[in-house]
Amino acid sequence: MNATEVMDDQINKKTSKVKNFFRKLSRSWTGMLGFGIIVLLLFLSIFGEWIAPYDPMDAPLSKGLLPPMTDGHILGTDQLGRDILSRIIVGARVSVIIGVATAVLAGLIGTIVGVIAGYFRGWVDVVLMRIVDVTLSFPFILLVLVINAIIGTGLTNIIISLAVAGWVIFARVIRSEVLALREKEFITAAIATGVSKFEILVRHILPNIFTPIIILASLQIGTYIIAEASVSFLGFGVQPPEPAWGNMLNEGKDYIFSSWWLITFPGIAIIITALGVNFFGDWLRDTLDPDLKGE
Amino acid sequence: MLDFIVKRLLQVIIVVFLALTVVFFLIRLSGDPTTLFLPPDAPREQIEEYREQLGFNRPLYVQYGEFMINAVQGDFGQSLRSGEDALGLVMQRMPATFQLAFAALIVSMLIAIPLGVLSAYKRNTLFDRVGVGLSVVGQAIPNFWFGLILIFIFAAQLQILPSSGGGSISHMILPVITLALYSISRFVRFTRSAMLDVLNQDYIRTSKAAGATTSSLIMKYALKNSLIPIITLVALDLGVLLGGAVVTEVVFSWPGVGRLLHQSLLNRDFPIVLAGVFIIAIIYAVINFIADVLYAYVNPQIRVK
Numbered sequence: 244m245n246a247t248e249v250m251d252d253q254i255n256k257k258t259s260k261v262k263n264f265f266r267k268l269s270r271s272w273t274g275m276l277g278f279g280i281i282v283l284l285l286f287l288s289i290f291g292e293w294i295a296p297y298d299p300m301d302a303p304l305s306k307g308l309l310p311p312m313t314d315g316h317i318l319g320t321d322q323l324g325r326d327i328l329s330r331i332i333v334g335a336r337v338s339v340i341i342g343v344a345t346a347v348l349a350g351l352i353g354t355i356v357g358v359i360a361g362y363f364r365g366w367v368d369v370v371l372m373r374i375v376d377v378t379l380s381f382p383f384i385l386l387v388l389v390i391n392a393i394i395g396t397g398l399t400n401i402i403i404s405l406a407v408a409g410w411v412i413f414a415r416v417i418r419s420e421v422l423a424l425r426e427k428e429f430i431t432a433a434i435a436t437g438v439s440k441f442e443i444l445v446r447h448i449l450p451n452i453f454t455p456i457i458i459l460a461s462l463q464i465g466t467y468i469i470a471e472a473s474v475s476f477l478g479f480g481v482q483p484p485e486p487a488w489g490n491m492l493n494e495g496k497d498y499i500f501s502s503w504w505l506i507t508f509p510g511i512a513i514i515i516t517a518l519g520v521n522f523f524g525d526w527l528r529d530t531l532d533p534d535l536k537g538e
Numbered sequence: 539m540l541d542f543i544v545k546r547l548l549q550v551i552i553v554v555f556l557a558l559t560v561v562f563f564l565i566r567l568s569g570d571p572t573t574l575f576l577p578p579d580a581p582r583e584q585i586e587e588y589r590e591q592l593g594f595n596r597p598l599y600v601q602y603g604e605f606m607i608n609a610v611q612g613d614f615g616q617s618l619r620s621g622e623d624a625l626g627l628v629m630q631r632m633p634a635t636f637q638l639a640f641a642a643l644i645v646s647m648l649i650a651i652p653l654g655v656l657s658a659y660k661r662n663t664l665f666d667r668v669g670v671g672l673s674v675v676g677q678a679i680p681n682f683w684f685g686l687i688l689i690f691i692f693a694a695q696l697q698i699l700p701s702s703g704g705g706s707i708s709h710m711i712l713p714v715i716t717l718a719l720y721s722i723s724r725f726v727r728f729t730r731s732a733m734l735d736v737l738n739q740d741y742i743r744t745s746k747a748a749g750a751t752t753s754s755l756i757m758k759y760a761l762k763n764s765l766i767p768i769i770t771l772v773a774l775d776l777g778v779l780l781g782g783a784v785v786t787e788v789v790f791s792w793p794g795v796g797r798l799l800h801q802s803l804l805n806r807d808f809p810i811v812l813a814g815v816f817i818i819a820i821i822y823a824v825i826n827f828i829a830d831v832l833y834a835y836v837n838p839q840i841r842v843k
Contacts, residue, residue: 377560381822392811477800503690506690517677
């Protein structure tokens with residue numbers, strides 16, 4: 244095989260992987276729907292500002308509280324005259340950033356803690372798992388709310404608050420995965436042949452827990468997006484005037500008796516997003532690791 | 539069994555102890571706690587005086603020790619706004635929160651368990667698909683948004699139910715439905731899978747073959763056995779409901795602990811926050827403990843582990 248053939252071969256392998264992904268995806272309509280929603284969200288969060296029909300911050304007071312389908316405002320305007328559709332489109336970015344960044348941060352902390360606890364066991368494990376128990380002894384939303392109130396509002400701080408409250412789920416699952424892996428023969432063999440602890444961790448344990456981490460992360464993103472919306476709705480989290488679905492609902496709740504469109508559409512955006520992410524996460528789990536379904 | 543209970547009880551105490559420690563250091567980590575305990579516009583002399591008065595100028599371990607000793611005695615200091623005992627204020631609001639959480643729990647069980655059982659029994663029929671589909675959608679709906687929509691329909695448009703406040707049955711209807719939504723979705727899915735597990739067992743097939751009627755099959759054999767995991771989930775969900783009531787209570791201005799905590803966070807009234815978080819951690823731990831003991835009681839295999 245000459246060089247170009249090798250390259251062709253690698254390209255073929257890659258395209259066949261992509262093909263394989265879509266072939267499997269096409270068998271599940273919920274998986275496809277979820278994937279479609281995620282692609283749309285990513286698209287909106289990158290190009291939102293160019294797609295939005297109006298400037299989401301532009302507030303002509305004279306055009307306040309216009310009902311949907313008036314004056315070219317498809318979903319109406321809010322109390323300050325800002326176009327709701329534009330704010331929802333641009334607000335997608337906040338939800339995407341928060342969902343993904345929190346999943347990465349919480350996943351990272353949780354994986355490190357879970358691997359250490361599961362691999363080294365003993366008192367390290369006991370101490371770490373007690374910390375997990377304590378964190379789990381607070382309701383998730385309440386914990387996020389209290390942490391956010393203490394460290395302050397804003398995009399970065401809400402991500403930190405969500406991750407500090409959310410890493411424990413990862414730590415628990417990863418720990419039990421590592422505990423199970425440790426008993427496997429190939430690990431015992433590696434230990435017996437004198438492979439260093441560090442090498443076992445990096446070369447044998449980490450690659451094998453990658454799949455559960457990805458699945459768990461994708462399933463948690465929906466939870467984080469809803470939690471951020473709840474916290475922002477309560478006046479913490481992402482602050483106005485930055486368009487985010489949660490604070491749009493917070494501002495809109497005062498007009499509930501007169502203008503229903505202020506609260507209806509951002510809520511629907513949250514539901515579609517959460518559904519899409521959950522559908523895709525469920526499909527990912529069923530495809531990659533059906534055993535996890537019971538958990 | 540007694541061994542198991544004592545062991546778990548010790549764990550509860552450790553968790554509550556650690557929870558207090560975490561809360562203490564969380565507040566201290568955020569910088570000078572005096573600024574947290576005072577309104578943002580407080581004059582400098584007041585800050586100095588307050589720091590002295592609360593002992594924030596002493597070594598951290600002394601403060602920690604004192605905080606723990608006071609906390610064990612239920613003393614979290616006074617509300618910065620009203621000057622009332624912080625724990626007392628929290629306890630005053632407790633009945634309203636319990637009322638809401640229990641009502642929501644009962645409503646969701648009454649709706650979800652029959653739905654889940656039927657779904658499992660009619661597996662893969664249209665009924666099952668719709669039931670499971672709805673419960674998936676239900677879990678994606680933020681419950682504060684659902685509450686707002688209910689207010690819009692029943693209070694703003696139809697004007698048949700009050701949108702906020704407490705005190706009567708009609709005040710309870712909307713918040714209870716809002717709070718129950720999430721539990722219903724979870725219970726339906728869970729009851730369905732617990733029932734499916736049992737329905738696949740050999741003894742169910744045997745009794746079917748022996749001519750047991752459908753209703754006796756479900757009620758006498760299957761439901762009884764699938765109740766074990768369901769009870770555990772229900773007990774655990776009471777904790778989630780109690781804590782998760784924060785958002786619902788705010789939406790409906792329900793006079794419970796959740797709304798008190800929210801107001802205290804907005805006002806930076808941290809003694810109340812500390813007391814509230816402490817109480818919720820205890821309730822959570824106790825509920826978990828009861829669920830575990832209940833589970834161990836009905837399933838002896840657990841006790842040995």
